[in-house]
Amino acid sequence: MKIQILFLLLLISVMGCKNKEEVAYVPLNYESDPCIDCATVAIAIFEFNKETDLGIAVNTALRKEIVRQLNFEGNAENASIEEAIAAFKKEFQDLRDMYPEESIDWEAIIKSEITYENKDVLTIQLDTYIFTGGAHGHSTLRFLNFNKKKNELFENWELFKEIDDFEHFAETKFKIQEDIPQNSEINSTGFMFEGERFYLPNNLGFTKKGVQLIYNQYEIASYADGPIFMTLPYTEIESFLSVKILPKSL
Structure with missing residues (x-):
């Protein structure tokens, strides 16, 4: 008892x-x-x-x-x-x-x-x-x-120490995920980023697995392509974050 x-x-x-x-x-x-x-x-x-x-x-x-x-x-x-x-x-x-x-x-x-x-x-x-x-x-x-x-x-920029550095890292990961050669333009495989350059979406947030980036329909691709998701694990982006995301809190 x-x-x-x-x-x-x-x-x-x-x-x-x-x-x-x-x-x-x-x-x-x-x-x-x-x-x-x-x-x-x-x-x-x-x-x-x-x-x-x-x-x-x-x-x-x-x-x-x-x-x-x-x-x-x-x-x-x-x-x-x-x-x-x-x-x-x-x-x-x-x-x-x-x-x-x-x-x-x-x-x-x-x-x-x-x-x-x-x-x-x-x-x-x-x-x-x-x-x-x-x-x-x-x-x-x-x-x-x-x-x-x-x-x-x-504000999105408040989540990172240097948002430009995070954006550059995210572009590298995005090209890997979407099979875009690293030395190619971001729209070379059919995406529709304005100005022919990569940029972070307005919608990014914390999840249990990492920071998730969401490009909604029409933002960088056609309606038929649906939303484009990319999740960056905390273990890879901890140095970019201005807020503490501890493994024990996941």
């Missing part, structure tokens, strides 16, 4: 230490009622502790990003998710009233995932699919990297 109690206390202690690094949150879902000839919306994100500065910052950033993804045309800075959903559905209804025979039901699906967290960093990935007619919908993946010490979003 004593051994069992000791084990239980040790387990609680370990879990408590782990929880100290994690931000408290609950699932937050928005889902429109099933309907015919309408726009449907399904959003699954998180609501973080509203009693902390970090929780407020994360909730605000998530709200703004979702409002932006729904193409809200009003005051996106202060609009609520509910207002953006209502505007999305109204825009479809207005279109359907004008062209009842031509409009196809719209759809918006947004899912979220915490891809990495330690005492300094919290990374959330948003996976968005929006269909508003046409041959196909539009999918995007978006990383939000939060500085837990300053209670704010990281």
Whole structure:
């Protein structure tokens, strides 16, 4: 019995230490009622502790990003998710009233995932699919990297000691991954980097396996090629990072 109690206390202690690094949150879902000839919306994100500065910052950033993804045309800075959903559905209804025979039901699906967290960093990935007619919908993946010490979003350049050095390293790895000769131009095999030079994507974030770079559809390749992913292991890029990512926190 004593051994069992000791084990239980040790387990609680370990879990408590782990929880100290994690931000408290609950699932937050928005889902429109099933309907015919309408726009449907399904959003699954998180609501973080509203009693902390970090929780407020994360909730605000998530709200703004979702409002932006729904193409809200009003005051996106202060609009609520509910207002953006209502505007999305109204825009479809207005279109359907004008062209009842031509409009196809719209759809918006947004899912979220915490891809990495330690005492300094919290990374959330948003996976968005929006269909508003046409041959196909539009999918995007978006990383939000939060500085837990300053209670704010990281700018990409803040994640690295010298972002130009990291970019050069990433180009070498990208060419290896995509079978592009190192002495060839970046677009020599069919990519569409603007200016004929390699550059980092807007979307890069921390995952358990490393820093992941995501080029969404159309950014550097055709729609048919889909998004382009590259994950750089922490063991290879530790010297470039300005934030500590410790193996024990993976």
